[in-house]
Amino acid sequence: MKINTANRNRTWYILIGILVIFLLFSGCTTPSPRVSNQSLTPVATESLVLYTEEQPPMNYIDENGDVAGRSTAIVREIMKRQNINAPIHLTNWTTGYNVVLTTPNTAIFSTTLTHQRDSMFKWVGPIATVEYSFFGRDDFPTQISSVSDVRKAGLVAVVGNTGRHQTLQSSGVTNLLLCEDDEACVEALLEGKAALWFGTKDMYAQNAKKLSSDMNRIKEVWPFISRGSYIAFNRNVPDSEIEKWQDALDEMKEDGTFEVIVERYMPYICSWVKCTP
Numbered sequence: 001m002k003i004n005t006a007n008r009n010r011t012w013y014i015l016i017g018i019l020v021i022f023l024l025f026s027g028c029t030t031p032s033p034r035v036s037n038q039s040l041t042p043v044a045t046e047s048l049v050l051y052t053e054e055q056p057p058m059n060y061i062d063e064n065g066d067v068a069g070r071s072t073a074i075v076r077e078i079m080k081r082q083n084i085n086a087p088i089h090l091t092n093w094t095t096g097y098n099v100v101l102t103t104p105n106t107a108i109f110s111t112t113l114t115h116q117r118d119s120m121f122k123w124v125g126p127i128a129t130v131e132y133s134f135f136g137r138d139d140f141p142t143q144i145s146s147v148s149d150v151r152k153a154g155l156v157a158v159v160g161n162t163g164r165h166q167t168l169q170s171s172g173v174t175n176l177l178l179c180e181d182d183e184a185c186v187e188a189l190l191e192g193k194a195a196l197w198f199g200t201k202d203m204y205a206q207n208a209k210k211l212s213s214d215m216n217r218i219k220e221v222w223p224f225i226s227r228g229s230y231i232a233f234n235r236n237v238p239d240s241e242i243e244k245w246q247d248a249l250d251e252m253k254e255d256g257t258f259e260v261i262v263e264r265y266m267p268y269i270c271s272w273v274k275c276t277p
């Protein structure tokens with residue numbers, strides 16, 4: 001039987017057409033360029049991120065798992081007045097401090113403004129007054145009334161990289177035992193690894209709550225100095241933003257909101273322990 005040439009050619013055309021369509025839909029042809037989903041995701045955020053440390057009653061995690069406290073409430077009110085809702089992360093002091101020192105669009109509170117730190121950050125405040133004191137065990141035999149006495153007393157426990165640490169350094173006190181946090185300082189004092197602890201009255205109150213009867217073995221031996229506590233911003237934050245934060249804080253102090261927040265936390269401190277041993 002002979003096959004009609006025209007029919008045969010038509011059959012080949014049909015088969016070739018089907019093959020081309022199959023190849024197109026199966027993806028065997030060269031695909032057109034695609035935009036990666038990853039390239040659509042921002043590499044970095046321009047939003048401000050805040051850091052703080054656990055230091056009741058100024059900053060702590062409440063029963064709902066949120067960062068709360070006196071300084072935190074002040075910072076949140078400042079943000080509220082600017083329609084800002086920046087996240088606040090609670091971490092250890094050294095980590096937060098180093099992040100803000102090196103990372104744009106970050107800030108940390110509550111930070112003591114010292115001569116060494118002045119040019120390292122941009123500052124808003126003060127948001128609190130911190131009372132630095134030397135504490136010793138109840139059997140501490142030496143009367144402390146000068147920096148010279150502190151130098152002769154033995155090791156002084158203090159949290160490293162803090163305003164208190166820098167205050168001691170600038171005062172010429174080199175007999176230091178650097179600790180990760182104030183709880184470690186208190187433990188070193190109680191265990192006899194340090195003769196003194198350079199802390200604050202707020203921190204004394206916090207540890208008194210945690211350690212109860214053990215804190216009866218610690219007394220304040222020399223109230224040293226009061227310092228202002230601030231919000232420290234990374235240097236890349238524009239001056240215009242710093243001014244807005246400072247203006248909002250000043251406004252809070254003028255209209256009485258600042259004092260209301262401070263007084264809200266005062267019974268919380270005094271319910272723990274007498275602030276002055």
